[in-house]
Amino acid sequence: MRKLAILAILLAATAVLAGARLPVHGPLPQQRPDIEGTSAPTPDSNAEGTQPPPAAEMPTPEPKPDIQKPETPKTEPAKPMQGPPLPPGKENPQAPTEENKPPAAQTLEEQHLTIEPESDAEHTECTAALQALGVVFKDAPRIDDGNGCGIDRPIIVSEVPPGIKLKPEATIRCPAALALARWMKDSVIPAASAALPEQGRITTVNQATSYMCRLRNGAGTGKISEHARGNAIDIASFHFEKGEDVAVRSRREDPTxxxxxxxxxxxxxxxxxxxxxxxxxxxxxxxHFHLDVIERKGGYRYCH
Structure with missing residues (x-):
């Protein structure tokens, strides 16, 4: 009896299980929100396990309009601000001009120099000092060769001091002639008597250049030479009564x-x-010796 009862219970349980139906679809996994690039759940499945709607009922997605990135506008280089027009003759103050060149790059014509004026009082005082030293000279007409070359009150010197000829005659300003005369009287003549007495006295001073319109060292550009202003003279040699001339040359190591x-x-x-x-x-x-009387600030002298 007991076995029949157990058998009947098993048969009833089997019938119940056979009549039960499982859902068509089980639950689907949901998309992880933290993963980029995964697709959204498809329309044929949902969390409730229902059948997807017929194809005719599914809304047709509208095509997305083409999205174009806006073009980056091309930037042009900034133009300088334009101010009001400049007066005639000053159209472009930044453009290089002759005046903007450094002195070393300017020709004599580009420097727009003028002749140094000399007062009557200073010239009279200077020529009186020359006469006291016995210098033989004569006044000459004003020299103006343009571009600042010239002498306002030139003189032509032929002897400095008396009895010592200057060959050829030198056209210079009076202050340069006065410096030459004092140097000869106080230094050159005594030095020659002490060092070279057997050669007798100096009779001639040979000069290479006095007044000459040019730039320094005859260059094409640069500062004007003091020769062009009558302030300089070049001494090439000394002629004595006896013996050979003493030519000016390198004598730094000369032991004589x-x-x-x-x-x-x-x-x-x-x-x-x-x-x-x-x-x-x-x-x-x-x-030669180059000797000049250019005036510098503070009385500075250049001796080399």
Missing amino acids: LTGAFQRTVSAAACLYFTTVLDPESDVAHET
Whole structure:
């Protein structure tokens, strides 16, 4: 009896289980919100397990309009601000002009120089000092060669001091002639008597250049030469009564009395001139003394 009852219970349970139906679709996994690039759930499935609607009932997605990225506008370089028109003759103050060039790059014509004026009182005082030293000279007409080249009150010197000829005659300003005369009287003549007595006295001073319209060292550009203003003279040699001329040349290592004479008069020249260039200065002066009386701030002198 007991076995029949157990069997009946098993049969009833089987019938119940056979009549039960499982859902058509089980639950589907949901999309993780933190993963980019995954697709959204498809319309044929949902969390409730219902059948998807017929195709005719599904809304047709509208095509998305083409989305174009806006073009980046091209930027043009900023143009300088334009101000009001400038007066005639000043259209472009920034453009390079002759006046904007540095002095070393300017020609004589570009420098627009003028002749240095000389007062009557100063000229009279200077020429009186020359006469007291016995210098032989004469006045000459004003020289104006343009571009600042010239001498307001030139003189032509033929002897400095008396009995010592200047060959050829030198056209210079009076202050340069006065410095030359004082240097000769106080330094050159005594040095020659001490170093070279056997050669007798100096009879001639040979000069290479006095007044000449040019730039320094004959260059094409740069500052105007003091020769062009009548402030300079170049001394090439000294002629004595006896013996050979003493030519001005490099004598730094010359151990003779001739070498001592030249070095002495070269050093002494700076007592009278504001610029002294000798053969030891540079190649441009290896055959003469350059002597000038240019005025510098503070009374500065250049002696080399």
